[in-house]
Amino acid sequence: MKIVIIGNGMVSYKFCEKIISRIPAGTAEIVVFGEEPRPAYDRVHLSEFFAGKTADDLLMAPADWYAANNITLHLGDPVQQIDRSNKTVHSYKGITEAYDYLIIATGSSAFVPPIPGVDKKGVFIYRTIEDLELMRDYAPRARRGVVIGGGLLGLEAAKAMLDLGIADTHVIEFAPRLMPRQIDESGSRILEQQLNQLGLVIHTNKNTSEVLGGDTITGLQFADETHLDADMLVISAGIKPRDELAKLSGLETGHRGGIVVNEYMQTTDPEIYAIGECALYSGMIYGLVAPGYEMAEVVATHIYNSLAAAPVPEKTFTGFDMSTKLKLIGVDVASFGDPFAPADTCRSIVFEDTMKGVYKRISITNDGKHLLGGILIGDADAYNMLLQTAKNKVILPPNPEDVLLGARGGSQETGAGVLGLPEDAIICSCESISKGDICSAVEAGNETLDAIKKCTKAATCCGGCTPMVKDLITGTMKAQGKYIRNVICEHFAYSRQELYDLIRIKNIRAFDDALDHYGAGDGCEVCKPVVASIMASLWNDMILDKGNDTVQDSNDRFLANIQKGGTYSVVPRIPGGEITPAKLLVIAQVALKYNLYTKITGGQRIDLFGAHLDDLPNIWEELIDAGFESGHAYGKALRTVKSCVGSTWCRFGLHDSVTFAIQIEERYRGLRAPHKLKSAVSGCIRECAEAQSKDFGIIATEKGWNLYVCGNGGSKPQHAILLASDLDSETCIRYIDRFLMFYIKTADPLTRTATWLNKLDGGITYLRNVVVNDSLGIAAELEAEMQGLVDRYKCEWREVVESPELRKRFSHFVNAPGTKDPTVKFDNLREQKKAAEWK
Amino acid sequence: MSVAISTSTTIAWFYACNVNDVPNNGGVCVKYDEVQIALFRFARRDAWYATQNLCPHRQQMALSRGMTGTHDGEPKVACPFHKKTFSLEDGRCLSDDTECSLTTYPVKVEGDRVYIGIMQEA
Ligand code: SRM
Ligand SMILES: Cc1cc2nc3c(=O)[nH]c(=O)nc-3n(C[C@H](O)[C@H](O)[C@H](O)COP(=O)(O)OP(=O)(O)OC[C@H]3O[C@@H](n4cnc5c(N)ncnc54)[C@H](O)[C@@H]3O)c2cc1C
Numbered sequence: 001m002k003i004v005i006i007g008n009g010m011v012s013y014k015f016c017e018k019i020i021s022r023i024p025a026g027t028a029e030i031v032v033f034g035e036e037p038r039p040a041y042d043r044v045h046l047s048e049f050f051a052g053k054t055a056d057d058l059l060m061a062p063a064d065w066y067a068a069n070n071i072t073l074h075l076g077d078p079v080q081q082i083d084r085s086n087k088t089v090h091s092y093k094g095i096t097e098a099y100d101y102l103i104i105a106t107g108s109s110a111f112v113p114p115i116p117g118v119d120k121k122g123v124f125i126y127r128t129i130e131d132l133e134l135m136r137d138y139a140p141r142a143r144r145g146v147v148i149g150g151g152l153l154g155l156e157a158a159k160a161m162l163d164l165g166i167a168d169t170h171v172i173e174f175a176p177r178l179m180p181r182q183i184d185e186s187g188s189r190i191l192e193q194q195l196n197q198l199g200l201v202i203h204t205n206k207n208t209s210e211v212l213g214g215d216t217i218t219g220l221q222f223a224d225e226t227h228l229d230a231d232m233l234v235i236s237a238g239i240k241p242r243d244e245l246a247k248l249s250g251l252e253t254g255h256r257g258g259i260v261v262n263e264y265m266q267t268t269d270p271e272i273y274a275i276g277e278c279a280l281y282s283g284m285i286y287g288l289v290a291p292g293y294e295m296a297e298v299v300a301t302h303i304y305n306s307l308a309a310a311p312v313p314e315k316t317f318t319g320f321d322m323s324t325k326l327k328l329i330g331v332d333v334a335s336f337g338d339p340f341a342p343a344d345t346c347r348s349i350v351f352e353d354t355m356k357g358v359y360k361r362i363s364i365t366n367d368g369k370h371l372l373g374g375i376l377i378g379d380a381d382a383y384n385m386l387l388q389t390a391k392n393k394v395i396l397p398p399n400p401e402d403v404l405l406g407a408r409g410g411s412q413e414t415g416a417g418v419l420g421l422p423e424d425a426i427i428c429s430c431e432s433i434s435k436g437d438i439c440s441a442v443e444a445g446n447e448t449l450d451a452i453k454k455c456t457k458a459a460t461c462c463g464g465c466t467p468m469v470k471d472l473i474t475g476t477m478k479a480q481g482k483y484i485r486n487v488i489c490e491h492f493a494y495s496r497q498e499l500y501d502l503i504r505i506k507n508i509r510a511f512d513d514a515l516d517h518y519g520a521g522d523g524c525e526v527c528k529p530v531v532a533s534i535m536a537s538l539w540n541d542m543i544l545d546k547g548n549d550t551v552q553d554s555n556d557r558f559l560a561n562i563q564k565g566g567t568y569s570v571v572p573r574i575p576g577g578e579i580t581p582a583k584l585l586v587i588a589q590v591a592l593k594y595n596l597y598t599k600i601t602g603g604q605r606i607d608l609f610g611a612h613l614d615d616l617p618n619i620w621e622e623l624i625d626a627g628f629e630s631g632h633a634y635g636k637a638l639r640t641v642k643s644c645v646g647s648t649w650c651r652f653g654l655h656d657s658v659t660f661a662i663q664i665e666e667r668y669r670g671l672r673a674p675h676k677l678k679s680a681v682s683g684c685i686r687e688c689a690e691a692q693s694k695d696f697g698i699i700a701t702e703k704g705w706n707l708y709v710c711g712n713g714g715s716k717p718q719h720a721i722l723l724a725s726d727l728d729s730e731t732c733i734r735y736i737d738r739f740l741m742f743y744i745k746t747a748d749p750l751t752r753t754a755t756w757l758n759k760l761d762g763g764i765t766y767l768r769n770v771v772v773n774d775s776l777g778i779a780a781e782l783e784a785e786m787q788g789l790v791d792r793y794k795c796e797w798r799e800v801v802e803s804p805e806l807r808k809r810f811s812h813f814v815n816a817p818g819t820k821d822p823t824v825k826f827d828n829l830r831e832q833k834k835a836a837e838w839k
Numbered sequence: 840m841s842v843a844i845s846t847s848t849t850i851a852w853f854y855a856c857n858v859n860d861v862p863n864n865g866g867v868c869v870k871y872d873e874v875q876i877a878l879f880r881f882a883r884r885d886a887w888y889a890t891q892n893l894c895p896h897r898q899q900m901a902l903s904r905g906m907t908g909t910h911d912g913e914p915k916v917a918c919p920f921h922k923k924t925f926s927l928e929d930g931r932c933l934s935d936d937t938e939c940s941l942t943t944y945p946v947k948v949e950g951d952r953v954y955i956g957i958m959q960e961a
């Protein structure tokens with residue numbers, strides 16, 4: 001028996017994978033014709049080509065996979081004719097191949113509207129690797145880029161133009177709003193705002209009438225008499241199913257394109273199937289990959305059953321959910337279920353925050369029981385969960401808005417999460433893997449994400465379901481009564497919290513002792529810094545003593561941040577950002593003497609960059625003599641306590657924020673923690689010190705201080721949450737002592753306070769109970785431990801400067817002390833220097 | 840410690856430093872004319888290793904400042920820049936990209952003197 005497949009795209013590949021896993025080797029001969037020069041690749045992640053992925057990285061499988069599975073693959077050789085009466089196909093290169101079953105998987109091409117001038121140089125489409133190569137080669141010449149089409153693909157193409165370095169990029173949409181098929185008017189407005197911030201200019205309601213220019217594009221003319229200069233254009237106005245071959249051979253096609261198929265994906269000739277983006281089922285083209293995979297499954301089953309003695313239950317295609325999530329663009333956009341359910345059949349709940357650029361709308365049934373669909377913009381973290389809730393008709397919680405807004409800083413009460421889904425809920429839609437499949441795989445002993453990927457294929461395609469799969473793994477294991485331990489690495493079979501307690505109880509002060517008592521082997525770059533940090537948090541000993549220097553992270557080992565090129569930065573502490581002119585002078589003198597680049601940091605202090613390892617002790621000696629001390633910019637330790645000017649000068653100031661910030665910075669300086677700690681004090685609610693973005697932040701009120709905790713800047717900013725209000729200074733510090741010690745004792749390695757709180761059972765309510773109401777009865781102990789650390793504080797740079805033995809370790813060559821690394825190179829920049837560019 | 844060497848090549852040993860110049864379970868950089876060599880001491884198992892000091896990832900002279908450790912018993916070093924790890928036995932990269940690897944050098948210790956071996960072309 002012979003199966004011939006026309007097209008070698010994503011769906012064709014998936015069909016090959018499915019059919020060979022089903023029929024015994026040798027039963028069928030499989031021949032694939034592909035028009036493109038390379039085997040099927042991941043078109044969904046095509047844009048990652050601009051983020052550094054190579055064509056090879058994107059391959060679904062290399063050419064030898066086909067050979068290894070006895071599939072004959074003809075690449076760069078499109079089929080030109082189907083001879084239905086003789087059941088043969090003829091290719092461009094002259095191959096004639098007979099078939100018993102023929103699968104058409106020719107996908108679609110970009111639809112190019114018949115606008116005069118679209119054939120000019122500088123006009124591109126966005127579909128294949130070759131298209132992207134052409135764009136990449138042309139982009140350096142272009143100053144302004146334009147994309148026609150504000151849909152899913154158009155926005156992706158626009159982002160690609162930005163990534164190619166065309167800062168001035170515009171998007172033209174014919175409809176009155178962006179992504180007209182997925183989102184509504186208000187959603188589009190918010191999306192537009194967010195895209196503006198990325199640097200995209202959006203024009204809606206624009207009908208392009210002509211591409212201007214001679215040989216090469218110079219601009220666009222619109223029907224409303226306006227025009228726009230441009231030197232590069234990408235057309236992304238929709239897709240056109242590749243049905244020309246089918247049409248030619250007399251198979252029925254739709255009048256707007258697509259090969260007509262029935263629920264078995266058979267065309268009007270039952271021995272010829274069509275799958276993927278070229279197939280027209282019930283009047284609809286499915287322009288996404290998941291439905292294509294489903295079609296591949298239906299055909300594989302149908303062909304298998306026609307051969308097998310023992311048929312499996314038949315499968316049919318009955319349409320597919322078109323939920324989508326836009327990726328890569330830097331703004332979350334998702335729509336799921338039926339986002340446009342008519343108003344009389346449902347109620348909708350809308351949440352809009354124009355400041356943050358978040359818009360969410362869900363439609364629920366009139367009885368409030370089921371979720372029908374929705375739109376998420378600006379924050380689509382809940383997409384997978386909501387999609388499954390809608391698809392599986394999960395009963396909504398009594399306050400349906402909870403599914404939209406999540407746990408709002410309070411206790412977690414958002415339904416039962418992924419564990420509450422029915423067994424047959426599809427978790428991985430790309431591969432159609434149900435919750436039941438995953439849970440039974442876990443029960444069979446596949447207890448890691450990698451193991452689940454291998455044995456079920458879940459989470460191997462778009463990866464969107466990864467968080468849910470992880471939750472199912474832990475959930476199933478917990479249900480089996482297994483204790484999930486977050487062990488540190490192969491050398492220590494303990495969680496950080498367990499190790500913290502053990503090290504404390506056994507009074508362990510050297511890494512080697514920890515390894516002897518609780519570990520195995522030699523340690524590694526994961527466990528060494530963890531143990532070093534625990535010991536520093538517990539004992540506050542000099543971190544380079546007791547053989548602990550080599551277990552510190554490289555920055556901690558040399559008490560400075562390593563820079564490009566291998567030099568270091570020097571950051572003296574400037575508490576509260578307050579500094580005398582005399583001390584400023586010293587910084588200037590040191591910088592001049594050692595040829596250092598100086599910059600004011602985002603943390604209200606001064607960084608001196610480009611110091612040779614050998615110079616570090618000398619530099620610090622001079623700084624310490626002038627009264628400076630280490631700023632711990634290199635450690636997972638307290639960084640800065642920023643401060644606004646406060647009541648001493650500011651007409652709005654309620655209290656003296658600078659004095660309080662200095663007091664706090666000096667109290668917690670040198671404190672080592674699972675991750676770095678930042679703080680700020682603002683003198684009034686105008687909040688000039690940005691205290692609500694800090695691990696702990698303080699804002700003056702009429703009556704005292706408000707204490708906020710667990711804020712974070714960085715890539716996933718999170719506002720701090722109010723822990724207690726109107727505190728006097730002493731109580732405020734007591735609460736901070738408790739809060740910090742509790743965090744230090746219980747957080748996982750490299751977890752900032754914000755992430756720690758997000759994972760803490762009971763959330764802020766629980767934390768407030770521990771810190772403010774002393775619900776665990778440990779407050780006095782926490783305060784005493786913190787006081788111990790405060791009392792033992794010493795400036796570690798002073799200790800190095802004063803110890804000849806320690807100073808010796810700051811040399812580049814062990815056998816040529818004093819000789820600087822000759823490979824270090826600098827370039828000039830605005831009267832200072834910068835590190836030479838690396839390769 | 841002893842190193843297995845094929846007999847057809849000759850090795851020139853040069854004196855690098857004393858045992859106590861190298862921190863326990865850490866590395867130092869040794870200057871050999873214009874060449875920089877990273878020398879590592881695994882005190883717990885009394886083993887010594889030497890590799891090029893240059894990290895092939897971004898061409899940084901930094902491996903001697905990296906953190907040592909083992910993976911399934913195989914000694915390795917992690918570069919301080921982007922934490923790529925390399926086997927100290929054969930220099931191969933243990934992180935994602937397997938193309939870049941390190942040159943390794945034999946090490947011998949006599950008394951408290953540490954020597955690094957350089958292959959001589961015959
Ligand atoms: C120097 C400075 C930039 C500047 O010139 O302004 C800086 C420089 C670095 N930051 Fe930062 N950050 C600096 C302020 C900030 C701020 C703003 C602030 O503190 O007010 C933030 C956002 C606030 C926050 O942390 O919540 C910030 C968020 C980060 C993050 C992301 C943390 C997160 O939780 O997501 C990292 C990465 C990390 O720590 O893992 C980081 C890491 C780094 C490192 C250490 C990267 C590295 O490992 O080499 C940079 C060191 C450069 C160097 O070679 O010395 N830096 N960094 C600022 C030093 C402030 C200071 O005086 O100590
Ligand atoms: C930039 C981009 C981003 C996308 N993002 C997403 C996304 O986020 N989510 C999602 O679900 N989908 C996305 N898609 C759509 C997804 O890629 C398609 O749904 C999927 O590739 C369809 O697979 P297919 O096999 O049907 O078609 P294709 O992958 O197009 O493969 C068809 C192949 O057949 C070849 N062919 C055509 N005619 C012949 C012939 N006569 N002889 C031989 N070969 C022929 C074509 O050259 C092509 O290689 C995206 C598409 C693009 C372009």
Ligand code: SF4
Pocket residue numbers: none
């Ligand atoms: S934002 Fe990035 S590049 Fe800038 S200093 Fe921080 S870590 Fe370095």
Ligand code: FES
Pocket residue numbers: 894895896897898899918919920921922923
């Ligand atoms: S330079 Fe060594 S890992 Fe990047």
